[in-house]
Amino acid sequence: MASGPEPFRVRIEQAVLDDLRRRLRHTRWPGEIAGAGWARGAPRALVESLAAYWRDTFDWRGAEERINRVAQFTHTVDGALIHFVHERGRGPRPMPLLIGHGWPGSFLEMLDLVPWLTDPASHGASADDAFDVVVPSMPGYGFSPAATEAGMNPIRIADLWARLMSELGYPRFGAQGGNWGATVATRLGLRHPDRLVGIHLNYIPGSYRPYLGPGSPPPTPEEEAFLASAERWYREEGAYAHVQATKPQTLAYALQDSPVGLLAWIVEKLRGWADCGGDVESVFPRDLILTHVTLYWVTSTIGSANQLYHEASKVPVHLREGERVAVPCGIARFPKEEPMPPRSWVERGYDLRRWTELPRGGHFAAMEQPELLARDAREFFRPLRTQA
Numbered sequence: 001m002a003s004g005p006e007p008f009r010v011r012i013e014q015a016v017l018d019d020l021r022r023r024l025r026h027t028r029w030p031g032e033i034a035g036a037g038w039a040r041g042a043p044r045a046l047v048e049s050l051a052a053y054w055r056d057t058f059d060w061r062g063a064e065e066r067i068n069r070v071a072q073f074t075h076t077v078d079g080a081l082i083h084f085v086h087e088r089g090r091g092p093r094p095m096p097l098l099i100g101h102g103w104p105g106s107f108l109e110m111l112d113l114v115p116w117l118t119d120p121a122s123h124g125a126s127a128d129d130a131f132d133v134v135v136p137s138m139p140g141y142g143f144s145p146a147a148t149e150a151g152m153n154p155i156r157i158a159d160l161w162a163r164l165m166s167e168l169g170y171p172r173f174g175a176q177g178g179n180w181g182a183t184v185a186t187r188l189g190l191r192h193p194d195r196l197v198g199i200h201l202n203y204i205p206g207s208y209r210p211y212l213g214p215g216s217p218p219p220t221p222e223e224e225a226f227l228a229s230a231e232r233w234y235r236e237e238g239a240y241a242h243v244q245a246t247k248p249q250t251l252a253y254a255l256q257d258s259p260v261g262l263l264a265w266i267v268e269k270l271r272g273w274a275d276c277g278g279d280v281e282s283v284f285p286r287d288l289i290l291t292h293v294t295l296y297w298v299t300s301t302i303g304s305a306n307q308l309y310h311e312a313s314k315v316p317v318h319l320r321e322g323e324r325v326a327v328p329c330g331i332a333r334f335p336k337e338e339p340m341p342p343r344s345w346v347e348r349g350y351d352l353r354r355w356t357e358l359p360r361g362g363h364f365a366a367m368e369q370p371e372l373l374a375r376d377a378r379e380f381f382r383p384l385r386t387q388a
Contacts, residue, residue: 005073083143091130102179116374140304153311158187207316210348244309252303273363330354330380336362
């Protein structure tokens with residue numbers, strides 16, 4: 001390795017924040033259908049309230065201070081500059097754990113989760129379960145610059161993460177993730193099984209299909225019901241994914257030019273995918289919502305983040321005959337994560353060792369229920385630690 005990782009701290013230029021407030025002051029508000037609520041998308045009353053708070057009250061400098069409490073670095077891997085969190089565990093032999101974030105998230109999703117994993121003794125668990133945690137920002141998200149050429153898909157990202165862990169001194173490691181993080185962890189298990197102790201997922205890639213050709217058992221009634229419900233979910237809720245997979249560049253002009261447009265696009269998903277009973281601020285305080293949205297704004301990365309849908313659509317996780325994710329796999333199933341396949345569907349393609357039904361939580365498990373997610377990850381990896 002020619003040079004090691006460079007320490008990184010967040011500090012956004014004041015001119016960028018001043019421009020954001022100027023744009024918020026001059027928002028052109030759309031009309032809406034009376035009484036529509038959330039049926040047609042994010043309602044104007046909520047978006048107006050959040051936008052006013054963003055403009056007049058939200059403190060990005062305070063958010064920067066909180067973000068900078070974790071150890072962050074940048075490092076060039078195979079020509080790609082990667083931003084990542086690297087927090088060392090407090091225990092006799094911390095196990096290296098790579099954690100992948102999703103969309104519309106970022107490394108910020110994991111900030112509450114990290115202490116539960118790095119310092120379990122301070123949270124009532126055993127120091128023997130400590131992890132060295134690495135949370136990379138996906139290329140084109142936050143402070144990892146966007147690719148300028150096609151091909152930055154989950155396969156390529158998995159290779160980058162494997163190389164990053166090598167250069168950090170971790171020949172073997174575990175991987176954890178939801179959303180895109182689960183897709184990349186799955187690709188790691190397929191491409192680098194010798195490097196993986198195991199993978200722990202709180203989501204199964206939406207494109208995942210086990211081999212169903214000649215010689216394989218036909219789908220069970222439960223699996224058929226899942227496929228039907230998944231198709232219905234994508235028809236009713238998946239318009240965002242379809243446009244981001246097909247025409248992400250066109251969408252980028254709107255979302256990167258209008259802060260309120262960006263806010264509405266993200267808050268709709270936070271509300272729709274979290275275990276919040278329809279009240280997004282009951283789970284995500286507005287300062288947390290706006291920290292996530294502001295990160296996309298000040299780094300101008302919503303357009304590049306959305307490109308991952310287009311890239312991934314070209315390499316779906318469709319397993320061929322005889323192909324399996326052969327490393328040990330644990331699943332933490334949060335009740336409001338949809339669509340989530342039944343256990344038998346996962347067992348067709350993964351070496352499933354643990355399946356946990358959690359009592360609460362949704363798509364953003366690391367933010368919604370960091371304690372539950374950390375506990376399940378600790379218990380899954382505990383018998384595998386000797387292999388790290």
